[in-house]
Amino acid sequence: MERKQKKNGGAHRRQVLLLLQLSFPYWVASEQIHYSIPEEMTKGSIVGNLAKDLGLNSKELAKRNVHAASVDDMKYFGINTENGNFYINERIDREQICDKILLCLVNFEVVIENPLNFFHISVKIQDINDNAPQFLNGNINLETSEVTLPGTRFLLGKAEDADIGINSLQNYQLSSNPYFILEIEESQDGNKFADLVLQKPLDRESQESINLVLTAIDGGEPRKSSTVQILINVTDANDNPPIFTQEVYKISVRENAPTGTTVLQILASDDDEGIYAQIRYHFSNIPANAQEKFSMDPIKGTITLMKTLDFEEAKEYTITVAAKDGGGLVTHCKVQIQIVDENDNYPEVTLVSLFTPLPENSRSGTLIALINVKDKDAGGNGKITCYLQDDLPFNILPSSNNYYTLLTDRPLDREKASEYNITIIATDNGTPPLSTHKTTLLQISDINDNAPAFEKASYSIYVPENNPSGASIFRIQAFDPDVDQNSQITYSILTSNIEELPISSYISIHSETGTIYAQRSFDYEHFREFQLQVKAQDGGSPPLSSNVTVRVFILDRNDNSPQILSPSPESKDSTLFEVVPRSAEADYLVTKVVAVDADSGHNAWLSYHLIQATEPALFTVGSHTGEIRTVRTFLERDAVKQKLIIVVKDNGQPPLSATGTLNLVFAENFQEALPKMNNQLSNSEYQPELQFYLVLALAVISFLFLFTVILAVVMKLRQSGNPRFLQCFGPVPHTKSGAIFPPNFEEGTLPYSYQLCLSSESRKNEFAVLTPNINIAENVLCGEKFGVSFAGVGGNYLHCEQAQPNTDWRFSQAQRPGTSGSQNGDENGTWPNNQFDTEMLQAMILASANEAAAAAAANPDGNSTLGGGATAGTMGLSTRYGPQFTLQHVPDYRQNVYIPGSTATLSNSSGKRDGKPAASGGGNKKKSGKKEKK
Numbered sequence: 001m002e003r004k005q006k007k008n009g010g011a012h013r014r015q016v017l018l019l020l021q022l023s024f025p026y027w028v029a030s031e032q033i034h035y036s037i038p039e040e041m042t043k044g045s046i047v048g049n050l051a052k053d054l055g056l057n058s059k060e061l062a063k064r065n066v067h068a069a070s071v072d073d074m075k076y077f078g079i080n081t082e083n084g085n086f087y088i089n090e091r092i093d094r095e096q097i098c099d100k101i102l103l104c105l106v107n108f109e110v111v112i113e114n115p116l117n118f119f120h121i122s123v124k125i126q127d128i129n130d131n132a133p134q135f136l137n138g139n140i141n142l143e144t145s146e147v148t149l150p151g152t153r154f155l156l157g158k159a160e161d162a163d164i165g166i167n168s169l170q171n172y173q174l175s176s177n178p179y180f181i182l183e184i185e186e187s188q189d190g191n192k193f194a195d196l197v198l199q200k201p202l203d204r205e206s207q208e209s210i211n212l213v214l215t216a217i218d219g220g221e222p223r224k225s226s227t228v229q230i231l232i233n234v235t236d237a238n239d240n241p242p243i244f245t246q247e248v249y250k251i252s253v254r255e256n257a258p259t260g261t262t263v264l265q266i267l268a269s270d271d272d273e274g275i276y277a278q279i280r281y282h283f284s285n286i287p288a289n290a291q292e293k294f295s296m297d298p299i300k301g302t303i304t305l306m307k308t309l310d311f312e313e314a315k316e317y318t319i320t321v322a323a324k325d326g327g328g329l330v331t332h333c334k335v336q337i338q339i340v341d342e343n344d345n346y347p348e349v350t351l352v353s354l355f356t357p358l359p360e361n362s363r364s365g366t367l368i369a370l371i372n373v374k375d376k377d378a379g380g381n382g383k384i385t386c387y388l389q390d391d392l393p394f395n396i397l398p399s400s401n402n403y404y405t406l407l408t409d410r411p412l413d414r415e416k417a418s419e420y421n422i423t424i425i426a427t428d429n430g431t432p433p434l435s436t437h438k439t440t441l442l443q444i445s446d447i448n449d450n451a452p453a454f455e456k457a458s459y460s461i462y463v464p465e466n467n468p469s470g471a472s473i474f475r476i477q478a479f480d481p482d483v484d485q486n487s488q489i490t491y492s493i494l495t496s497n498i499e500e501l502p503i504s505s506y507i508s509i510h511s512e513t514g515t516i517y518a519q520r521s522f523d524y525e526h527f528r529e530f531q532l533q534v535k536a537q538d539g540g541s542p543p544l545s546s547n548v549t550v551r552v553f554i555l556d557r558n559d560n561s562p563q564i565l566s567p568s569p570e571s572k573d574s575t576l577f578e579v580v581p582r583s584a585e586a587d588y589l590v591t592k593v594v595a596v597d598a599d600s601g602h603n604a605w606l607s608y609h610l611i612q613a614t615e616p617a618l619f620t621v622g623s624h625t626g627e628i629r630t631v632r633t634f635l636e637r638d639a640v641k642q643k644l645i646i647v648v649k650d651n652g653q654p655p656l657s658a659t660g661t662l663n664l665v666f667a668e669n670f671q672e673a674l675p676k677m678n679n680q681l682s683n684s685e686y687q688p689e690l691q692f693y694l695v696l697a698l699a700v701i702s703f704l705f706l707f708t709v710i711l712a713v714v715m716k717l718r719q720s721g722n723p724r725f726l727q728c729f730g731p732v733p734h735t736k737s738g739a740i741f742p743p744n745f746e747e748g749t750l751p752y753s754y755q756l757c758l759s760s761e762s763r764k765n766e767f768a769v770l771t772p773n774i775n776i777a778e779n780v781l782c783g784e785k786f787g788v789s790f791a792g793v794g795g796n797y798l799h800c801e802q803a804q805p806n807t808d809w810r811f812s813q814a815q816r817p818g819t820s821g822s823q824n825g826d827e828n829g830t831w832p833n834n835q836f837d838t839e840m841l842q843a844m845i846l847a848s849a850n851e852a853a854a855a856a857a858a859n860p861d862g863n864s865t866l867g868g869g870a871t872a873g874t875m876g877l878s879t880r881y882g883p884q885f886t887l888q889h890v891p892d893y894r895q896n897v898y899i900p901g902s903t904a905t906l907s908n909s910s911g912k913r914d915g916k917p918a919a920s921g922g923g924n925k926k927k928s929g930k931k932e933k934k
Contacts, residue, residue, distance in 0.1 A: 035086070036124040039094040044087055047077065047123065050110065051084025054119060058084040061112075069109040069118070069352045069372055076106060077123070086121075094125045095162040102164055109372070109403075111352055116367065118352070120401055129220020131162040133169045135228040136285060140214070142196070142230065143328035146204040147237035153183070154196035155332040157285040157320060159216035159226060170219035175212050180232075182214070189318070196230070204234040238276045238327020242268040249321075252338040255311040263294065265302040268323035268331060275326030284332055285320035294319065294337075303335065311341040312376045343381040343430025348374050349438035352403075357443040360414040368394065368442060369406040373426045381430035389423035389437070396424065414444040415481040448486040448540025452478035458549040461516070465524040465557050476514045476550065478536035488539040489514075494547060496532035503532055507552065516550070524556040525598050558652020560598035562606055564660040567593070578664045580642075582634050590619065593626035593660060595648040605651035611659075612645035619664075621646060628662070640666045674703075 033054070035047050050066075051058040061081045068074045078089035098104030104125040111118045135157075142154055161169040172194040174182035180196045187193065194214060212230040217223055244266065251264045270277045281301040286294070293307045294317070301323075317337040324330040350372040358368060375382040386396050386404045395409040406422070420442045427435040454476070461474045480487040491514045496503040508517045514536075530552055537545035578591050597604040608626040613619055615638055620631050628644065642664040649657040 032120040032122060034122045034124065036126060037088075037092075038126045038128050039092050040128060040130055041088050041092065043089065043091060047086045047088065049084050050079055050086040050121075054084075054112075056084070056112075058082070063114070065113045067111055069111055069350065074108040077108070079110065092125055094127050094164075095131065097125060099162075100164060109352070109401075111370065113353060116353065116370065118370065118403070127164050127167050129163055129167040129218060129222070129224060131167075132224035133159040133161040133216035133218055133226050135159045135214075135216065135226060136288075138228065140228055140230045142232045143235055143330070144198070144202065144232060145238040145327060145329065146202045146234050147239050148198055148202060149239075150198050150200055152198045152241075154180075154198075154232075154330075155284070155320070155322075156194045156196055156214060156230065158191055158193045159228075160287075161216075161218050163218060163220065165219075167218055167220040169216055171217045173215040173217060175214075177210060177212055179210060180212065191318075202234045207234065209233050233328075235328045238272060238325065238329050240271040240276070240325075241329035242270045242279045242323040242325050242331040244268045244323060244331055244333040247333055249333060249335045250338070251335070252340050253305070253309060254340045254342055255309045256342045256344060257305055257309060259305055259307060261305045263303045263305055263337060264335060265300065266321055266323075266333060266335065267301055268333075270325045270329070272325060272327060276329070278326040279323050282322055282324070283319055284322035287317060287319070289314055290317045290319060290337075293317075296321065309339050311339045311378070312345065315339050315341075341378050341381055343377055343428060343432070343434055345376040345381075346434045347384045347426035347428055347436045348376075349386075349424060349426050349436050351438065351440055354440060354442075356441070357445040358408075358412070359447060360412045360444050361447050361449065362408055362412060364408055364410055366408045367405060368408060369440065370399075371396070371404040371406060371424060371438075373402050373404065375428050377428065377430060381428055383429040384426050385429070386424060386426050389425050392420055392422060394420075394422060412444055414446045414483075415450060417444065418446075418483075419443045446483045446486055448482055448538065448542070448544060450481050450486075450538075451544035451546045452480045452489050452536040452538055453546060454478045454536065454548040456548070458551065461550060461552045462555050463518060463522055463552060464555045465522050466559060467518050467521055469519065469521050471518055472515050473518050473552075474516045474550075476509070476516060476534055476548070478514070478546065478548075480538050482538065482540065486538055486540040489536050490539070492535050492537070494533040494535045496530060498530050498532075506530065507532060509534065522554045524554045524600070525560070527554065529553045556600050556603055558599055558603040558650060558654070558656060560603075561656040562595045562597045562648040562650055562658045564646075564648060564658050565594040565596060566591075567660050567662055578662060580630070580634070580664050580666050582666050582668055584630055584634060586630055586632050588630040590628045590630060590664065591662065593621065593628065593646050593648065593662075595626065595658065595660075597650050599650065599652065603650055603652040607649050607651070609647050609649065610644060611647045612643075614639050614642045614644075618642065619644060634666050638666070642666070 033050075037045075037047055051061055056064075061079075061084055066079060066081055068077075068079065076088065076090045076092050078087050079085075080087065092106075094104050097106065104127070106123040106125060108121055109118050110121055140156055144152070144154070156172075159169055159172075161167070169192055172182055172184055172192070174180065174194075174196075179198060179200060179202060181199055183195045183197050185193045185195060194216075196212075210230075210232040212232065213227050214230055215225050215227045217225040245268070246266075249264055249266055253261075253263055266281065268279050268281070270279055280298045281296055282298055283294075283296055293305065293309065295304050295306050296302070297304070301321075303319075303321075316339060319335040319337070320332055321335055322330050322332050352370040352372050354369045355367065358366070371386070373384045373386060375384055384402065386398070388394060388396055393408060393410045393412060395407050396404050397407065399405050404424075406424070422440050422442055424438045424440070425435055426438070427433050455478075459474070459476060463473050467473065476491065478489050478491075480489055490511045491509050492511060493503055493507065493509055496507075498506060504519065506519055508519055509515070510517070514534075532550050532552070533547050534550050535545055535547050537543050580588070580590055584590075593608055595606055595608075597606055606626075607623050608621045609623065610616070610619065610621045610628075618631055618634075618638060619628055619642070621628050621644075626646075626648070628646075644662040644664065646660045646662065647657050648660070649655045
């Protein structure tokens, strides 16, 4: 085989042409390799080593996925990926593949990936002399008249040899005879025809028939030949053969011509007459592939199309037509039928390589696929243009030899399109053009290029207080358009504005679902809101995350009952008294109920209701202010002692309430009110508790005892003739000073400090050793508002001096405890009429009485000190209401007190603590000649 290849001059020649180098990530190059082999090689014969010819290592072939493109001719060859041998895979018959084409080439493409290269392989199939010349007919019968003139030619036709070149038909040989010689003619297409030429006249009488042998010989080695018998019948004279109008008829027929179409009509004439002028037509020599496509009318000489023509099967047909007259004379002509190509073949699109899935971050110009297109039509009908059907982020560019590359045209985004159905349209240039659609699916692989995104820029969570611990209160959710691991989101809490404890003790979040759980029961009164940062992170590499602010608002629930501050809830009903002047007009402000609620909003809106009263028609309470006012003036038939039960309700659902009791006494002054207050103990309607009766009885007994002692001291001093002591109780004719009473005393208003003076022997610092009677008088009657000066025994006088008023006890009407700063009443008086006055007075009275009783029982001889029984005798109240107790110890409940129906909150100013100046009646105080002491 190698010697034969060398003889043909084409053994293993390689011509490499670099056709194209593209500037994109996967470069594609094109090389052309030529091989030349003889036909009919045995299966498995090696054509060449493809790896060596491509300059590749044979070990790289399998790794780089060497394979042939899907071309039909590749069935004859195979590639061994282990050693790179290019071998025969199927018997090759050159005549079957190329017919009469001189240059028989088998072309296909070899694709090598990683990186992508493709090579054009061209295998030249050399002809061998494997076919002998063949005559179409086994015998040739000729008839000629005996009068045929010498020089007459008889067309024998031609033998057909499937081989080409030197292996094809080269010569004809005729058996020796005296009448005929053989002349060989060659047509324009290279075919050789044999004609018999008559050399001398025939003599039918001497020889009726002549038998000759015609031999066709080719030029191969060894030569092959075939023979045909020629039988010549000599007939009587017919001296004029038929004559055709043309020696060669040429006609063009479109390949889509319908069957039954008349292709051509030939015409011959004969100058003879009679039977010798009757001409009949027939195909004298017709190719095998034309026999079933054409038919001839023997009388009319018309050639008709019997089967559809195909330009891709045969582009031309050459037929020999014979015209024979009745005398046996035959004349031949040639008919050449050209097939005109029609655009009847659609382009063929073959996807050679496809890289899928494609990462979404691939750059523009990335190779996606290699595409092969071809069209069986010729000329413009076979020229193909490729383009994409839709506006996709891809582009298709021509490469070489009917190859196209599919590239990315712009950045991809899997979140917008996870896959593409790419439709490639191949259109030829025929009229009308034919198109082929090739659709391929390209999948886009995901990369982690999207961070989780929350539905909102921030979240607000509202949680009612007293929620169960561990309950789910909200679910926060983020979305990631990526897929698989890149979209798996985990949640965590980054920071919060809570500094006391870690945020995990308040809030936790489920890392997978984003559900937020309360780790404790919240209390609106402890804190009302807090803020935290939640982080959502995906599972990509590297991971992406985003944060969102979550504000948690604690909603108030009505879980706190109102608290009544005034009347003080610490005091019992037996000590709560308010003195109301009998002369009080309608709408007189008796007192004010002050209450607060630890809740907020609607739950803290308080309303005041009078649920029980001795005289319901006598008093009214402001539903929002808590002010207790008189509805009308006091009548004689009205009870002097009044008991009011006030309920304070909030606005929650369900509402909570608190109840307070207030005892009122109608009297013009304190002296008048005192026995009435004492009688309060005997009235079971107001004080049903036994303990209260006992305490009140003890207080009355103590007061009477004190009053008896004071009276005894006064009588004794009168008997001694010293009138100065009387100045403390009333006017004395021979002195300028008298008893000092608080302003508006006649109106029955109870002051914070009251002024009664007693005599004592001496006063040192704050306490002095006195007799029991005088100690009791000073403690009860003088209090902290007086400096008491006592003369010696020899001086024989007693004087009580009023101390400087403590302005801390002066409340203006605007400063009285309550939820509102505006109240009815006297704004200028220094003796505000409210619950604190009565409470303090009652406590002081009870404390003094208890001290006196204890001192008298313990020291019958009269030796006692002021401080000795103070703690035990005052029942714990002297500390609160003693001389050292001032307004600074009284909590100002006006601060942070919510006014129902209003958004205002009362506040206190230190500059207004003292209220307005005292009235003129309270500013004139009598002083002794000694130094004042507070």
